[in-house]
Amino acid sequence: xxxxxxxxxxxxxxVDLPLGGVPVAIKDIINVMGQPCTxxxxxxxxxxxxxxxxxxxxxxAAGAIPFGKTNLDELAMGSSTENSAMKLTRNPWDLSRVPxxxxxxxxxxxxxxxxxxxxGSDTGGSxxxxxxxxxxxxxxxxxxxxxxxxxxxxxxxxxxxxxxxKTVRDAALIMNAIAGHDAQDSTSxxxxxxxxxxxLGTDLRGVRLGLPREYMIEGIDPQLKAAISAAVKQLNSxxxxxxxVSLPHTDYAVAVYYILATAEASANLARFDGVRYGYRAxxxxxxxxxxxxxxxxxxxxxxxxxIILGTYVLSSGYYDAYYLSAQKVRExxxxxxxxxxxxxxxxxxxxxxxxxxxxxERTADPLQMYLADIFTIAANLAGICGISxxxxxAEMDGQRLPIGLQLLGKPLDEARILQIAHAYEQSxxxxxxxxxxxxTAKKT
Ligand code: GLN
Numbered sequence: 469x470x471x472x473x474x475x476x477x478x479x480x481x482x483v484d485l486p487l488g489g490v491p492v493a494i495k496d497i498i499n500v501m502g503q504p505c506t507x508x509x510x511x512x513x514x515x516x517x518x519x520x521x522x523x524x525x526x527x528x529a530a531g532a533i534p535f536g537k538t539n540l541d542e543l544a545m546g547s548s549t550e551n552s553a554m555k556l557t558r559n560p561w562d563l564s565r566v567p568x569x570x571x572x573x574x575x576x577x578x579x580x581x582x583x584x585x586x587x588g589s590d591t592g593g594s595x596x597x598x599x600x601x602x603x604x605x606x607x608x609x610x611x612x613x614x615x616x617x618x619x620x621x622x623x624x625x626x627x628x629x630x631x632x633x634k635t636v637r638d639a640a641l642i643m644n645a646i647a648g649h650d651a652q653d654s655t656s657x658x659x660x661x662x663x664x665x666x667x668l669g670t671d672l673r674g675v676r677l678g679l680p681r682e683y684m685i686e687g688i689d690p691q692l693k694a695a696i697s698a699a700v701k702q703l704n705s706x707x708x709x710x711x712x713v714s715l716p717h718t719d720y721a722v723a724v725y726y727i728l729a730t731a732e733a734s735a736n737l738a739r740f741d742g743v744r745y746g747y748r749a750x751x752x753x754x755x756x757x758x759x760x761x762x763x764x765x766x767x768x769x770x771x772x773x774x775i776i777l778g779t780y781v782l783s784s785g786y787y788d789a790y791y792l793s794a795q796k797v798r799e800x801x802x803x804x805x806x807x808x809x810x811x812x813x814x815x816x817x818x819x820x821x822x823x824x825x826x827x828x829e830r831t832a833d834p835l836q837m838y839l840a841d842i843f844t845i846a847a848n849l850a851g852i853c854g855i856s857x858x859x860x861x862a863e864m865d866g867q868r869l870p871i872g873l874q875l876l877g878k879p880l881d882e883a884r885i886l887q888i889a890h891a892y893e894q895s896x897x898x899x900x901x902x903x904x905x906x907x908t909a910k911k912t
Contacts, residue, residue: 477533485531487645492527493583495574496537497544498629499618500524507620508542508552508570511766512746521618522653523587523629523646530645538573538586542768543737544594544622546570547840550831551770558827559602560903562867565824568598568840574632575602579903585633585642589619591626592725593819593844596856599632600819600872603858603901605889606632607639610879611851612657614643615650623732624655626725626848635899636857636890640664643882662883668890672706675888677875678713678812683843689822695860695871696818699892703816706891711812715804720797721846722838727781727794728849733771734778740766773834802850809878814888817843819856819872823864843874853877855889858898870901 481489494500497507499517501524506512524534541551549557549572557572559565560580567576571588575598578586588595590608599606607630614629621627631642644665649658679700684693704710742748742762749765752758767775781790808815821842830836847854859873873892877885893899 474533474535481533482531486641487527488531490532490584491535492532492642493536493538493574493577493586494524494534495540495571495586495588497540497589497620498523498587499620500534500537503537505537505620506554507544508540508554509767509771510553510747511740511762515746519618522615522650524618526646526648532645536577536583538571538577540573541570542771543620543733544570544589544591545733545770545774547593547597547837548825548830549573549598550827551768553768556827559824561603561869562824565826565869566601568601568820568824570594570598571606571632572598572602575599575604575606578602578604578632578634581902585631585638587629587642587646588632589622589627589629590848591622591729592848593841595630595632596819596844596854596872596874597841599856600874601824601870603870603903604632604634605636605639605858605899606630606856607643607886608847608854609643609647609882610657610853611848612655613853613880613882614646615648615653615656617650617652621736623729624736625732626729628848636855636886636893637665637668639855640668640886640890643886647882657880659880664883664886667883668887670887670891672703672708672888672891675708675814676711676812677703677708677888678711678808678815680713680715680718680808680815680817682715682718683817685821687821688818689862691862692818692821692823692871695862696816696873699859699873700816702895703888703892706895708888713808713811713815715801715808715846717797717800717804718846721801721849722842724794724797724801724849725841725845726777726838727790728798730774730778731782731791732778734775734782737767737771737775742766770834798849801846805846805850805852805876813877813881814885815876817874817876819843819874823862823869823871847876852879853882853885855885857889857893858901859896860898861901
């Protein structure tokens with residue numbers, strides 16, 4: 469995490485406000501006036517934000533103090549934070565492992581108790597997956613529920629900002645502050661915002677929870693599978709009815725995502741050309757050389773891979789075969805959820821197929837990295853809301869590694885998802901566990 473805590477602001481804080489004086493760390497892809505906004509990329513080196521994102525204005529209005537910009541995979545592309553051009557972020561539970569990504573810095577900061585909570589962004593799982601791997605709560609609101617104004621765009625039809633916190637109540641409090649309509653974001657929904665914190669505390673009698681059969685796949689870590697089964701039993705004992713459901717187009721989600729997200733990214737990233745912001749190649753021969761070398765030198769490998777893929781799927785002759793087909797399958801995936809939500813109030817699954825993996829373990833194989841988001845991606849394609857929260861530990865190499873339980877909910881059904889998550893959380897002790905204090909952490 470970068471940036472000093474602004475003690476002066478804290479002294480002046482109005483503690484009567486809902487988040488009065490509360491420090492919230494910010495993923496370094498959200499603009500905070502006067503601070504660097506690197507997006508974990510060399511291409512934004514030297515850039516300072518000239519305005520506050522809407523979520524930052526809203527946090528300040530609720531009394532919170534946005535401080536510290538947290539590390540991320542470059543331009544939010546990745547699942548381990550290893551794609552950052554800045555620094556390495558380690559998992560506070562085991563420093564030889566990744567914290568997840570792309571909001572890995574936000575998840576690690578909250579897990580290590582360096583902040584009350586943090587903001588992250590979730591395009592295909594980037595709040596929920598690092599929350600799962602780092603043992604914290606991560607909440608992805610419905611697409612359009614939270615303004616994206618001031619969030620550097622990755623894939624505009626999928627991006628959504630949300631909180632990472634230690635408890636469900638804290639997530640509800642941050643949601644109270646940041647949710648709501650914003651005329652500055654054309655995709656922002658003009659719907660009333662309930663008091664998410666006030667509606668917590670209801671029990672689960674009459675709640676119907678769906679277990680998507682396609683999510684209990686081979687390849688899920690056995691310890692993780694056992695923890696999820698135990699969580700399902702626990703939810704059932706709290707009064708929820710558990711129902712078997714099907715999301716038949718699940719198999720296509722990762723492929724569809726990597727066509728649509730890369731296509732949108734290739735267009736969004738065109739603005740980084742060395743003229744407008746940040747990094748600029750030295751001594752250009754001419755304009756084309758300036759564009760070409762700025763992008764060649766400024767973007768990292770994964771971002772270049774995505775731009776090439778995205779440009780390819782949009783190019784004439786391939787557009788119909790890839791981009792258009794992916795749009796159609798996206799609609800089928802969305803429809804799967806509509807059908808499932810006719811039978812149930814929320815869906816349960818693991819957040820990630822595996823607990824935190826070792827640093828370097830997946831960097832050589834992008835496809836392996838992409839599969840880290842197999843359970844989170846469909847929610848973004850469908851635009852629905854979801855949460856990941858701690859539900860147990862796996863034992864690996866003598867270390868305890870957190871396991872995340874995912875709950876997915878209908879569009880704009882945030883309040884209910886938070887209620888279910890809260891009821892589960894309060895009936896267990898998982899959220900009370902903290903990572904071991906490790907002296908080596910201070911040196912890295
Ligand atoms: N891991 C996914 C990707 O690399 C999702 C990232 C995100 O949600 N920002 O694109």
